Amino acid sequence: xxxxxxxxxxxxxxxxxxxxxxxxxxxxxxxxxxxxxxxxxxxxxxxxxxxxxxxxxxxxxxxxxxxxxxxxxxxxxxxxxxxxxxxxxxxxxxxxxxxxxxxxxxxxxxxxxxxxxxxxxxxxxxxxxxxxxxxxxxxxxxxxxxxxxxxxxxxxxxxxxxxxxxxxxxxxxxxxxxxxxxxxxxxxxxxxxxxxxxxxxxxxxxxxxxxxxxxxxxxxxxxxxxxxxxxxxxxxxxxxxxxxxxxxxxxxxxxxxxxxxxxxxxxxxxxxxxxxxxxxxx
Amino acid sequence: xxxxxxxxxxxxxxxxxxxxxxxxxxxxxxxxxxxxxxxxxxxxxxxxxxxxxxxxxxxxxxxxxxxxxxxxxxxxxxxxxxxxxxxxxxxxxxxxxxxxxxxxxxxxxxxxxxxxxxxxxxxxxxxxxxxxxxxxxxxxxxxxxxxxxxxxxxxxxxxxxxxxxxxxxxxxxxxxxxxxxxxxxxxxxxxxxxxxxxxxxxxxxxxxxxxxxxxxxxxxxxxxxxxxxxxxxxxxxxxxxxxxxxxxxxxxxxxxxxxxxxxxx
Numbered sequence: 311x312x313x314x315x316x317x318x319x320x321x322x323x324x325x326x327x328x329x330x331x332x333x334x335x336x337x338x339x340x341x342x343x344x345x346x347x348x349x350x351x352x353x354x355x356x357x358x359x360x361x362x363x364x365x366x367x368x369x370x371x372x373x374x375x376x377x378x379x380x381x382x383x384x385x386x387x388x389x390x391x392x393x394x395x396x397x398x399x400x401x402x403x404x405x406x407x408x409x410x411x412x413x414x415x416x417x418x419x420x421x422x423x424x425x426x427x428x429x430x431x432x433x434x435x436x437x438x439x440x441x442x443x444x445x446x447x448x449x450x451x452x453x454x455x456x457x458x459x460x461x462x463x464x465x466x467x468x469x470x471x472x473x474x475x476x477x478x479x480x481x482x483x484x485x486x487x488x489x490x491x492x493x494x495x496x497x498x499x500x501x502x503x504x505x506x507x508x509x510x511x512x513x514x515x516x517x518x519x520x521x522x523x524x525x526x527x528x529x530x531x532x533x534x535x536x537x538x539x540x541x542x543x544x545x546x547x548x549x550x551x552x553x554x555x556x557x558x559x560x561x562x563x564x565x566x567x568x569x570x571x572x573x574x575x576x577x578x579x580x581x582x583x584x585x586x587x588x589x590x591x592x
Numbered sequence: 593x594x595x596x597x598x599x600x601x602x603x604x605x606x607x608x609x610x611x612x613x614x615x616x617x618x619x620x621x622x623x624x625x626x627x628x629x630x631x632x633x634x635x636x637x638x639x640x641x642x643x644x645x646x647x648x649x650x651x652x653x654x655x656x657x658x659x660x661x662x663x664x665x666x667x668x669x670x671x672x673x674x675x676x677x678x679x680x681x682x683x684x685x686x687x688x689x690x691x692x693x694x695x696x697x698x699x700x701x702x703x704x705x706x707x708x709x710x711x712x713x714x715x716x717x718x719x720x721x722x723x724x725x726x727x728x729x730x731x732x733x734x735x736x737x738x739x740x741x742x743x744x745x746x747x748x749x750x751x752x753x754x755x756x757x758x759x760x761x762x763x764x765x766x767x768x769x770x771x772x773x774x775x776x777x778x779x780x781x782x783x784x785x786x787x788x789x790x791x792x793x794x795x796x797x798x799x800x801x802x803x804x805x806x807x808x809x810x811x812x813x814x815x816x817x818x819x820x821x822x823x824x825x826x827x828x829x830x831x832x833x834x835x836x837x838x839x840x841x842x843x844x845x846x847x848x849x850x851x852x853x854x855x856x857x
Contacts, residue, residue, distance in 0.1 A: 488681050495652050495675045496698040496746065506694070510685040587685045587726040 375557040380564065383557040393546070397565065400531050400543040403459055407466020408527050414467075415474030415523075416516060422475070423482025423512075424504070436479075440472045444530045448537050457538040462531055469530040470523040477519025481512030517581045524573045528566065598665055599750045599782035600628040600651065605660035607646055619807035620646050624660070626801065626810070628782055630749070635785045635793035637839060638803030638811075639846050644786045647808070648675070648752050651784065664750055671699075674748035676740050679759035682727040688714065688738050689723040695746035713741040716775055733764040740772070744779055753785045757792065766824055769795055773822060790843070791827055794818075794835045802839055805846040812842055 341347050357377045363369050364376035371379060387393040422429040448465055455461035485507050493503040535544025543562050550558035607621040621643040628634050636644045649655040651662055652675045664672035674695060682691045689707055692714055696706035714723055717737040727735055736756050743751055757765045769792060776783060787793050793800045794816055802812040816835060818826060826832055 488677065489683060491654055492675075492677060492681060492683070492694075493698070495654055495677075496695040497671070498698040502698060506683065506686075506697075510683070513685075588728070 371556075372554065373556055375560045379557040380560045383555075383561050387558065387561065393561075393565075395541050396543050396546040396562075399459065399541045400535065401569075403462035403531050403534075403542065404466055404527055406459075407463045407530070408470050408524065410463070410467045411470025411474055411523060411527065412520070415471040415519075416478050419475045419478025419516075420482050420509070420512070423479045423508070429479060436472055436475050439468065440476055444469050444526070445533050445537075448530075448534050452534065452538045457540070462534045462539075462542075465530040465534045466527045469526040473523035473526055474516070474519045477515045477522070478512065481515025481519070482508055484515055485511040513584050517577065517584065520580070521574070521577050524577065525570070528570065528573075532566070597629055598627055598663070599630045599632070600626065600784070601661075601663040601665070602626040602647075602651070603661050605647065605650060605662060606658045607643060607650065607655070608658045621650075621657075622804075622807040622809040624808070624810060628750075628784065630665075630782055631780060632799065633776060633783045633785065633797045634799045634801060635787060635797040636801045636803060637787055637790055637793045637843070638808060639805045639843055640788060641806050642803040642846075643806065643808030644803055645754050648754050648784060648786050651750075652752050671746055671748050673750040673752055674743035674746050676736075676743045676751065676753040676756045678755050679732060679736065680727075682735055682738055682742075684727050687724050687726055688719055688730070691727070691738055692719075692723075692741045692745055695742055699746065710741070710745050713745045714738075716744070716778065717741040718771070731764070732760050733768055736760065736768060737771070740775065744775070744781070749782060751781045751783045753783060755787055756785075758787070758789075765789075765792070770824060772796065773820075777821065790836055790839045791832075794832060794839065795822060795824075795827060800835075800839060802842045811846075812839075814838065 360374070361376050361378060364371050364374055364379075375383075384393075422432065444465055447468065448461075451464045451468075452461045455464050489507045489511065490503070493507050498506060531542070532544035532547070535542040536548045539545040543565060547559050547562035550556075550562070602624050605621060605624040605626075606619070608617055608619050610616070611618055624647060626634075636647065638644050646655065650657045651664065652673060654675075683694070686694065689710060693701075693703070693706035693710035696709055697703065701709070711723075714720060717740055719734060719737050719741065722730065722734065727738070730738065739756060740753075757768050760768060773796060783796075785793070785796055797816050800812075800814045800816060801810055802814065803809065804811045814835070818831060818835075
């Protein structure tokens with residue numbers, strides 16, 4: 311490699327910074343789909359390290375568990391089926407609350423963005439509720455709706471709808487002045503201006519809102535189940551925490567992580583569908 | 593009767609606004625009287641901030657003038673005027689077709705018919721085959737072709753062009769100037785073309801209106817007798833250079849010694 315580069319230099323091609331001999335060597339290690347491959351390697355490395363640390367006794371298995379112990383717990387609980395109601399209940403709570411939040415939050419947010427005075431009127435409540443942690447609201451909502459799924463719907467809805475309202479209102483004011491001028495110049499009606507300028511301009515904000523709302527809604531589910539529930543992943547984690555079953559706690563956390571990633575992927579799809587007109591970032 | 597042959601009649605147009613931070617009253621346009629007969633190509637040049645773009649926005653109805661009157665006279669059924677905006681003013685979420693037919697959709701024309709009526713204009717500006725592309729997939733020159741087609745689609749009597757080629761590179765700009773003349777000769781519109789590019793103004797126009805530095809008013813109204821059709825080599829003729837010198841001297845006198853903004857951009 312080195313000699314080749316040197317020879318090239320002698321032939322009159324000065325080695326540029328990009329053609330540094332080491333650069334060629336680095337390029338030989340390139341693998342297809344680097345982010346995925348390295349991501350998987352990194353994930354597995356930590357699992358192995360975790361297992362080793364626990365097995366050689368550097369950390370207590372009773373507190374930290376370990377990948378193989380979690381796997382054993384997973385096989386047991388999926389095998390016996392006890393984990394399915396926990397998953398399905400949490401999923402139901404999240405979906406119902408989140409869909410309600412979308413159905414209400416986006417249209418109301420867009421409407422508020424159109425009527426400035428109405429927006430000012432409700433603004434303190436929206437921002438007040440956004441700043442309030444759901445942990446604080448959960449006991450009240452459980453008092454009102456009981457320990458069943460209804461209270462969880464309410465918490466998820468509230469978390470989701472407030473986030474979506476804020477981002478949608480921001481989005482409805484995000485239209486470029488130039489684009490508004492074009493609509494005005496060509497004499498677009500109010501409703502056409504809304505459809506052709508305001509709405510497309512708000513899409514990136516709404517999608518960001520969906521992303522944040524999805525996360526906050528999931529926090530809402532778990533918090534509510536921690537406080538009062540007899541089924542659900544939050545209940546499962548909390549119950550196994552109090553009985554010092556760290557493997558099952560870890561399993562619950564892992565399932566939440568998987569769920570979070572899945573939702574993120576789903577939102578990314580929605581994003582691609584709505585933003586065909588944007589150049590690909592990478 | 594005489595008025596009816598005018599595409600634009602501006603009388604005593606004045607524009608003042610209050611500076612937001614200093615609360616000072618600024619006069620953007622002192623007084624503008626301008627008559628433009630149908631079919632004429634008029635360029636407005638002047639130093640930066642002379643109010644030439646503001647004047648165009650007043651004509652388009654985007655800004656209310658503080659004082660004065662504007663009359664635009666249409667001959668046919670189309671609207672009186674349409675604006676060709678500065679660069680990157682296409683809607684990024686619409687395709688070329690969506691953008692070009694936008695003006696018609698604004699008039700309540702159904703999408704399908706609007707698309708059919710937009711097609712000849714897309715062809716005229718040389719974008720056939722690009723109807724389904726999004727603006728980010730087009731070069732700057734192609735974007736401005738679409739921008740021009742969008743204004744032409746509504747069949748306006750008066751075409752208002754606000755520095756449409758300012759962001760293009762020098763070669764593309766020259767190509768677009770020739771293209772604009774070709775399209776103009778076919779579309780037979782009255783044009784007001786705002787630019788700070790002196791050679792562009794002279795090359796395109798029948799008349800060049802030179803504006804003063806703020807507060808803007810008309811310094812000179814120069815007829816460009818260079819015949820038509822025009823090709824780019826016209827820019828190298830003595831007659832052309834003489835016009836350039838004449839306009840440049842008028843603008844040069846407007847620039848302060850410290851040179852806040854240059855007319856050549």
